[in-house]
Amino acid sequence: MxxxxxxxxxxxxxxxxxxxxxxxxxxxxxxxxxxxxVPMLPEPRRASNAFARWLEENPLTPERARPVDEIETIIAENRG
CATH class of the missing domain: 3.40.1620 (YefM-like fold)
Structure with a gap:
């Protein structure tokens, strides 16, 4: 217009x-x-804590990533 x-x-x-x-x-x-x-592009949301920001900036490779279930199992074992 x-x-x-x-x-x-x-x-x-x-x-x-x-x-x-x-x-x-x-x-x-x-x-x-x-x-x-012109419309502004939405800014990407940034993580609030330092570790989450670090993970966003340094994503894990598929070989190093683990499924959530496996991580929760490991945490439960370490707590026990």
Whole structure:
């Protein structure tokens, strides 16, 4: 969608809502496009603790990864 500067100024909330819904908005001055309002890509969620962040940054290879059931069994054995 294209809006002139005056329309964009008067309808900024609507233009932002359009961008949030995935529509790219172009703003023009005297019919010449000068700016765009585009949807932002969602930022990936970051883990909250240091170990989880480290695992995200250094994922285990398939050969080293273990199924959850196996890990829970090992933990239960170590607690006993």
């Amino acid at each position: 294209m809006y002139n500067v005056l329309e964009a100024r008067n309808n900024l909330s609507r233009l932002i809502a359009d961008a949030e819904s995935g529509v790219e908005v172009t703003i023009a001055r005297r019919g010449i496009p000068v700016a765009r309002i």
